[in-house]
């Protein structure tokens with residue numbers, strides 16, 4: 475069985491309209507659902523394929539992907555339940571959480587002013603989710619470029635598309651616990667010194683308190699705009715993570731950064747192509763897995 479653009483054409487013809495409407499409604503109330511849904515999508519597909527395994531809660535005997543440090547900062551999982559409930563009303567037991575997650579991620583990009591990305595459908599949902607898979611398969615925040623490019627290449631994504639995908643860091647936030655290693659005891663020389671002072675105001679101590687929700691927005695100019703400003707920012711030394719700074723320094727990636735910084739349309743094209751490849755990575759299809767009713771729990775046996 476394969477994914478296709480018309481998988482739900484007869485099974486649930488209203489699906490894409492429902493997800494679009496509900497995602498926009500949620501975005502209008504909780505703007506950051508759009509932001510987080512894009513990272514959710516990446517971390518679902520990037521760990522054991524696009525199978526909504528990231529949405530499963532831990533249960534006795536199963537520590538889920540959510541518990542991995544690589545998923546620190548993920549938020550708003552609950553809104554997928556809201557979208558899925560609406561889909562269940564129209565088409566009970568028909569549409570997977572994995573497809574809902576892909577479509578909601580797509581709508582997140584659109585709601586933030588980014589490009590429309592056609593998404594093939596027909597995925598099914600994983601029966602389990604394992605913290606260890608997320609520990610192993612997702613890229614750590616301080617990974618070097620070899621590791622980053624290797625991880626993308628495992629997903630079928632080449633260097634240019636990997637650089638485009640990282641353009642997603644044009645929205646959202648970085649918590650201080652992910653920033654302070656580059657600020658204390660000494661500022662990483664790849665960070666612009668004025669900007670480092672700003673980050674130090676946002677994160678005044680090397681000791682962070684996760685309960686305080688201390689963070690800095692990735693793009694202070696257009697925080698809720700899905701645009702190519704990320705590439706301008708990293709060229710100015712305003713990248714938050716090691717990977718953001720390294721993109722401008724590594725000979726394999728730096729020319730793509732300049733190209734995307736100069737041409738928003740080209741960035742959109744390459745980002746869209748990359749998302750298409752990503753969302754078709756290792757889906758469950760046919761009779762594999764299940765169609766979960768509630769995205770956070772596997773169906774009762």
Ligand code: HEM
Pocket residue numbers: 509510512513516546547548549613614615616617622625639640642643645646647648649650652715717
């Ligand atoms: C592979 C290299 C990558 C690494 C190491 C990485 C790491 C991170 C880290 C550490 C954060 C901050 C989390 C926090 O402190 O709350 C973050 C945020 C984010 N990342 Fe990435 N990321 C990578 C690639 C991507 C890709 C490919 C996408 C999407 C296509 C993406 C989308 C996002 C988004 C949207 C946020 C903001 C989330 C929010 O505000 O809720 N990242 N990333």
